[in-house]
Amino acid sequence: MKSNIKVFLKGIVDVSPLMIPVVPFGLIFGVLSIEIGFSPIETMGMSLIIFGGASQIVLLQLFSGGASSLVIISSVGAVNSRHMLYGAVVSEHLSDLKLLWKIIISYFLIDQAFAVSNEYLKKNKDKNRYFHLVGGGATCWVIWQTTTFLGIILGSAIPEKLGLSFAVPLTFLALLVNDFRxxxxxxxxxxxxxxxxxxxxxxxxxxxxxxxxxxxxxxxxxxxxxxxxxx
Structure with a gap:
């Protein structure tokens, strides 16, 4: 059986290619949030608490469009509802874990981490295989929080002609490639x-x-x- 650290590092390596489009995605969120009128603390708070790129972008779009609080909350909830499906899929591999570990893993169970770890969990039956999901999710967390912060700080210096908005659909297209089959x-x-x-x-x-x-x-x-x- 591989050590916890090796499985954790394997998760980092496997998810790393999917982090390339997340970098400009996080920058975009930081820039847009400040431009719309959110403070740096509120912007970082969203990334720390919600920790869901798609739902955070949707929140900003609806807020800037004048949508009501009910519609914003409902839309963000609808977008994030996919995480319930992720949880249901991986639950069979995590049934023996303590509640604390399940809570930690549920926080890190985002699109990119699920995409790579679901396959790993299916192919490996070691008891510590969940460290792969923790490694992948933690990598996503670090990248997202860092790029959000950089978007807040450096947003005004990023020229509009750079066209960073392409990163939002690109991120999710990368996850959907297998579904096109x-x-x-x-x-x-x-x-x-x-x-x-x-x-x-x-x-x-x-x-x-x-x-x-x-x-x-x-x-x-x-x-x-x-x-x-x-x-």
Whole structure:
């Protein structure tokens, strides 16, 4: 059995390639948050407490667009609801852990860490395999907090023509690459994307994120009933 440190370092190595687009993503969040009117303490507080890049960007977009508190909270909750699925998937590998460790791991269970650690957990049965998830998640945490801070400090020095906004979709496209291999996944991505795009100006109260998520879930539910037919 590999030592805890080796498994931890393995998580860092495996998640590192996915950190490349996260750097400009974190810078963007720090810059936008200050420009919208949040203080540096509030901006760092969001990254420390929420620790979810997509939901934090959504929060800023809706806040700047004048959305109500109810819509903002609901949208952020909808975007972050995917973490419940992540938790359900990895729970079978962590059932023997103490509650404290489960709480720690749940905090670090974000998109990139889940993407690499889920495969590792499936292939390795050692009792300390959860250190891979801790290593990956901790790496994401350090990168995100550091880049958020740099975005706050250096935001005014970053020229608009640099085009850092490309990093937001790029980050999630990197995570979706494997999903394009299945017909059902592609249909769900297309449906939710179209609903969000066309609903941006049509759906009242800036609730397009919630509606798009529900449309994607409904589509997935319909198609998975005939899963064998489409795979």
């Amino acid at each position: 299945k017909f059902i996944n592609v249909i769900v991505i297309i449906v939710s994307g179209l609903v969000a795009t066309f609903g941006y100006n049509l759906i009242p109260f800036k609730a397009y994120v919630i509606v798009a998520a529900l449309a994607g879930l409904l589509t997935a539910m319909v198609f998975t009933k005939n899963k064998k037919k489409y795979e």
